[in-house]
Amino acid sequence: MSGSVTTYHQRVAQEKRALIVKAATALFLELGYDRTSLARIAESSGVSRATLFKQFPTKAALFDAIVTESWATADEEAPPPTGDVVDGLGIIGRRYAELLGRAQMTDLFRIVIAELPRFPELAHAQFSHGKMPYFESVRSYLLAEHEAGTVLVEDVELAATQFLGMISNYVFWPALLVPDWAVSAERVTQVVDEAVRTFTARYATQGPRPRPRL
Template identity: 85%
Template sequence: MSKVVPTYHQRVAQEKRAMIVTAATALFLELGYDGTSLARIAENSGVSRATLFKQFPSKAALFDAIVTESWSTGDEEDPPPAGNVVDGLSAIGRRYGELLSRPQMTDLFRIVIAELPRFPELAHAQFSHGKMPYFESVRGYLLAEHEAGTVRVEDVDLAATQFLGMISNYVFWPTLLVPGWEVSTERVAQVVDEAVRTTTARYAATGPGAYTDR
């Protein structure tokens, strides 16, 4: 499917939006959510207040945008088609590993954790606009595989949580908590492969799409 090429004005608007989101994220980390004004964000992003308010009428709307863009997969691909659980989980796992490896994902969680006591709505936004939609896409994929007969999963919520948790517990959480923790691209790929092996060993039905040593 061909992509629609944005016009000059659309490209300019997208660039300004990205500048605003970047400036807001940095200020939220430095000054806190409450201590950051929209006027300061406009100044740091190099846009007028009118431009900022046109894009984001409130600070909450701006934070929602940070969440949405942090969880965006870029290509906005749908979950893989059912039929081969190894290939499908590998694609999902690589996408998840790439998401968690982004610096803006770590920044987002740090903002939410720091502001949770005073602004629990930020955690709700992170959960409802970011993590939960992604989780639902993985859950939907596993349910489709179950209906196709390639896996036997009685609790798709638990299976999705197990699979994503195996990746995030190595790739993401230490980065958030341990200074200097870095995970190479090669290591992320290895972590994903092992998560796929473990999940298919537990849930894959015998037949096409089940895991075998290759």
Template identity: 80%
Template sequence: MSKVVTTYHQRVAQEKRALIMAAATALFLELGYDRTSLLRIAERSGVSKATLFKQFPTKAALFDAIVTESWSTADDQDPPPPGNLIEGLTTIGRRYADLLSRPRMTDLFRIVIAELPRFPELAQAQFSQGKMPYFESVRRYLSAEHTAGTARIDDVELAATQFLGMISNYIFWPSLLVPGWQVTTERVTQVVDEAAQTFAARYGMPGDPAID
């Protein structure tokens, strides 16, 4: 019985956490980070102040949680195994495209950009807790391909930046600047496939049947 109660309480806590984070994101966009108080967030989310402070004692902690969740991949997927460069790149590329297509990701960047002059620490949180951990997972995958002999990558950091950039420069960044920018599912598939092929042509080892 206690296990059922514990599971129920955990589910309720997760639901309230989601409500708080959604309300905070919306208010940060509407009012700005500075003018958004924890009290206002509690009112918008429909939870008590005690519940909010228990989960997020400060506004900075709440923003950090939004960053971490925005960059988390669904079900904490493991990186693809090395051995087939194009297949692995395609898997990573599609996951990255899905990640960038989340509404909260666009909202997060808009908050950071708007508040950068007054709150540079928000950009630091976005970089250190969001972008870099994700980037590091891609870097490790490319290092594994290099070790496996499927690719020759002397500068893994540069290569990871190149691959992710080919995807984000078409799918994500225009959405921040161009009103109504939308990319169809078919176009996303094409962008990812072309990025994988281009990367493999540059870094893949000759004789790999997936490349030849």
């Protein structure tokens, strides 16, 4: 019985957390980070102030949670196995495009950009809690392929940036400036496939060969 009660309370806490994050994101977009108070977020989300303060004692902690949760699902997926860089990069590229296509990701970047002059710490949170952990997972995959001899990459950080940039520059960044920008599933597949072809044309090897030290 105690296990069922614990599970129930955990589920309720998770549901309230989701309501808080959703309400906070909407208010940050509407009013700005500075003008949005935790009390107003509690009212908008329908939870008590005590519940909100228990989960998020500060507004900065709440924003960190928004960033972390926006990128979280990407970190939960296992990296592709090494040995077939075309297949592996295709998996990574499709995951990345799907992640960037979510409404909350566009909302998150808009909040950071709008508040950057007064709250540069928000950009730091976005980078350190969101973008950087995801980027590190891609860098680690490319390093593993380099060690396996399927690619010859002297600068893994640059190579990861190039690959992700080929995708985000088409499917994500225009959406921040063009309200009606939409990319079909077929177009996303084409963008990812072309990014893989471009990357492998530059870095793929025909087989294991001596590599320079990283």
